[in-house]
Every structure is written in C-alpha cells, then in structure tokens.
Amino acid sequence: MPLENAMTADFLRSAYGGESMAHMRYTIWADVADKENMPNIGRLFRAIAYAEWAHARNHFQELREQKGDFTVPAGAVFGMGKTVDNLIGARNGELHEIEQMYPVYLESSRFQNEKGAERSFHYALEAEKIHARLFEEARKSAEKGMDMALGPVHICQICGHTVVEGIPDVCPICGAKKEQFRTFAA
Amino acid sequence: MPLENAMTADFLRSAYGGESMAHMRYTIWADVADKENMPNIGRLFRAIAYAEWAHARNHFQELREQKGDFTVPAGAVFGMGKTVDNLIGARNGELHEIEQMYPVYLESSRFQNEKGAERSFHYALEAEKIHARLFEEARKSAEKGMDMALGPVHICQICGHTVVEGIPDVCPICGAKKEQFRTFAA
Ligand SMILES: [Fe+2]
Ligand SMILES: [Fe+2]
Ligand SMILES: [Fe+2]
Ligand SMILES: [Fe+2]
Ligand SMILES: [Fe+2]
Ligand SMILES: [Fe+2]
Numbered sequence: 472m473p474l475e476n477a478m479t480a481d482f483l484r485s486a487y488g489g490e491s492m493a494h495m496r497y498t499i500w501a502d503v504a505d506k507e508n509m510p511n512i513g514r515l516f517r518a519i520a521y522a523e524w525a526h527a528r529n530h531f532q533e534l535r536e537q538k539g540d541f542t543v544p545a546g547a548v549f550g551m552g553k554t555v556d557n558l559i560g561a562r563n564g565e566l567h568e569i570e571q572m573y574p575v576y577l578e579s580s581r582f583q584n585e586k587g588a589e590r591s592f593h594y595a596l597e598a599e600k601i602h603a604r605l606f607e608e609a610r611k612s613a614e615k616g617m618d619m620a621l622g623p624v625h626i627c628q629i630c631g632h633t634v635v636e637g638i639p640d641v642c643p644i645c646g647a648k649k650e651q652f653r654t655f656a657a
Numbered sequence: 658m659p660l661e662n663a664m665t666a667d668f669l670r671s672a673y674g675g676e677s678m679a680h681m682r683y684t685i686w687a688d689v690a691d692k693e694n695m696p697n698i699g700r701l702f703r704a705i706a707y708a709e710w711a712h713a714r715n716h717f718q719e720l721r722e723q724k725g726d727f728t729v730p731a732g733a734v735f736g737m738g739k740t741v742d743n744l745i746g747a748r749n750g751e752l753h754e755i756e757q758m759y760p761v762y763l764e765s766s767r768f769q770n771e772k773g774a775e776r777s778f779h780y781a782l783e784a785e786k787i788h789a790r791l792f793e794e795a796r797k798s799a800e801k802g803m804d805m806a807l808g809p810v811h812i813c814q815i816c817g818h819t820v821v822e823g824i825p826d827v828c829p830i831c832g833a834k835k836e837q838f839r840t841f842a843a
C-alpha cells in the first residue's frame with residue numbers, strides 16, 4: 472500500500488538518513504578497531520552496519536512511490552577516536568533511536584494508520600535495543616585494552632534482527648526463515 | 658590540521674550525509690538491477706557505491722575532532738523504480754553534486770583556507786563527473802532493455818576515482834599507487 476501521509480513520509484526519510492549515516496560510521500569505526508588489533512569488535516561493527524543497511528533499505532522501500540530529490544534532516548554521531556570512544560558514540564546513537572526517535576516515529580505511524588512504515592520502524596527499534604547492549608559489552612572489553620569475546624553474529628536480512636546465541640529457526644521479530652540470516656563469523 | 662571554521666564543518670557534515678545516502682541507494686538499486694538480469698549495471702552500482710563510501714569516509718575523517726550528535730541536513734534522491742528510472746535518479750543526484758554542491762563547498766573551503774576539507778571536496782567532485790557519465794551510458798542500455806557492456810571497474814580507495822579503462826600506475830586525482838585500487842570484476 473502506498474504511503475498516504477506527509478508526516479510519515481518525512482519520518483521515513485529522516486530514519487533512512489540516520490540509518491545510512493549509522494551504516495557508514497560503523498564501517499569506518501570497524502577499520503579503526505581492526506587497526507587497534509580488536510578484530511572481534513571490528514566484526515561486530517560490520518555486522519551491525521549490515522543490520523542498519525537492512526533498516527535503511529526497508530525505509531527506502533516504504534518510500535518507493537515518493538520519487539525525486541529531498542533535503543533530509545537526520546541525526547548522526549561524529550568523531551574518530553580510539554575504539555573505546557567510538558563504542559561510546561555508537562551506543563549513544565542507538566540509545567537516541569531506542570528512547571526517542573523510533574518510539575515517536577512508531578507511535579505516529581500508528582496514529583496515521585501507515586502499516587508499512589509501522590512495520591519498518593518496529594523492525595528497526597527491536598534491533599537497536601540489541602545493538603546498544605552489544606556495543607556496551609564491547610566497550611567494557613575495549614576499556615581494558617582487550618578485544619571482546621564474540622562468536623558468530625547473525626543478522627536477519629529482512630528486519631536486521633541481530634543474534635549472537637545461534638540462529639533461531641524463525642526470526643522472532645519478522646518471522647523470516649533461518650536461511651534469511653547472514654552470518655559474520657571470525 | 659583540525660578544522661577551524663563552523664561553515665566548513667557544516668558543509669562536511671552535509672556532504673557526509675549526502676554520500677552516505679548515495680552509497681545506500683546505489684547498493685539497493687544494484688539488487689534491483691540484478692533482479693532485472695542486468696548484472697553489469699548491478700556491478701556498476703556497487704562499484705560506485707564503494708566510491709561514495711570513500712568520499713563519506715574522507716569527509717568523516719576531516720570532521721574527526723567534531724565529536725558528538727548533530728542534526729545533518731543533506732540532499733538525497735528517492736524512488737524505487739525499474740533500473741532505467743533508478744539510473745536517471747542516480748545521474749540527477751550526481752549532476753546536483755557536480756554543478757551545485759561540490760563547486761560551492763570547494764569554493765567555500767578555499768575561502769576559509771581549510772586545506773583538508775578542500776582536498777576531500779575536490780576528490781569527490783572529480784569522481785562524481787565520471788559517475789554521471791557512467792550512469793548515462795548504463796541508462797542508454799537499460800532503456801533498450803539490455804545490460805551494459807562493462808569490463809572491470811577500478812575504484813581508488815583513497816579518493817574514489819573511478820576507472821573503466823584499466824588501472825593507472827598512479828591515481829591521477831590523489832597520487833595513490835596502483836595497489837590502492839579495488840577492482841569490481843564480472
Ligand atoms: Fe538501525
Ligand atoms: Fe543499530
Ligand atoms: Fe527478521
Ligand atoms: Fe561521492
Ligand atoms: Fe558519485
Ligand atoms: Fe585516488
């Protein structure tokens with residue numbers, strides 16, 4: 472169903488901008504972690520960057536009929552520090568999405584009865600909660616100058632759900648099958 | 658040298674946002690081209706997405722001392738059409754960067770004597786000129802329902818310079834050596 476409301480379209484564009492910039496900074500910070508000899512934290516950044524890619528793609532798809540050029544205002548975190556600093560920045564960005572941005576966008580999409588946008592915001596919100604926890608775990612290791620312990624990270628290609636405990640038979644967030652998970656292994 | 662001027666910092670952030678969203682839409686449109694059985698056009702989108710990644714990373718690095726959260730206004734093209742439509746959108750985005758955005762940002766960075774930003778804007782501007790041409794070539798094929806003829810695409814990891822005629826010994830834009838090119842081969 473095509474979008475019917477301008478406010479929901481604005482929020483999708485802004486979320487798309489935010490996810491695109493998050494994807495970008497995580498891939499940049501991944502390279503920093505690799506250079507600090509923390510390959511697991513580098514891999515965590517790359518896996519989560521892929522989850523943000525899935526969120527951005529979902530928002531972009533919901534906007535499929537909104538063709539043309541737009542100026543998009545979107546939130547982003549900046550700074551190239553050491554990995555421990557980058558992880559703090561990463562977590563802060565996730566917390567903003569979890570506590571402020573996605574709850575408001577989700578509520579608005581429900582209020583405007585925009586089912587596709589609601590699903591896309593819901594998928595993102597659920598994944599960001601896991602991202603914030605994983606970045607906090609990583610930060611605790613990096614603070615001690617150590618790489619984190621990290622097995623394979625699995626990302627659902629449909630919704631960005633992020634799993635470190637083994638792939639579920641069915642994605643608990645979007646219902647996708649096991650085969651839809653992409654694995655980032657050591 | 659750290660950035661000294663707020664206007665140049667604003668322009669770097671906006672360019673970072675624009676490059677991040679361009680990177681994102683090209684990877685999404687690459688998947689559309691693959692599904693339309695145009696793997697060369699898919700590969701062109703992925704190669705150019707990588708060049709935009711290099712531009713975004715360069716802008717982000719120039720902003721390394723500007724730590725924290727910002728709301729970034731940035732231009733982006735939207736719409737999920739057929740590949741021929743996506744190529745028109747892609748070229749329009751490049752033309753805006755070539756004719757408006759990067760010339761103004763480049764001039765401003767010179768006026769404010771911000772050498773690092775000037776270099777980063779210059780690298781991007783030169784690559785976008787090539788991107789616009791390649792997307793136009795691709796569009797001509799897609800319009801006839803055909804994939805484009807395309808050999809290996811080489812991207813300079815330092816500046817995003819984009820070459821389809823074989824890797825030069827030295828990047829003509831940034832001076833990087835041959836080994837710094839990443840190849841997207843069929
Ligand atoms: Fe996300
Ligand atoms: Fe996230
Ligand atoms: Fe899922
Ligand atoms: Fe670019
Ligand atoms: Fe470009
Ligand atoms: Fe170069």
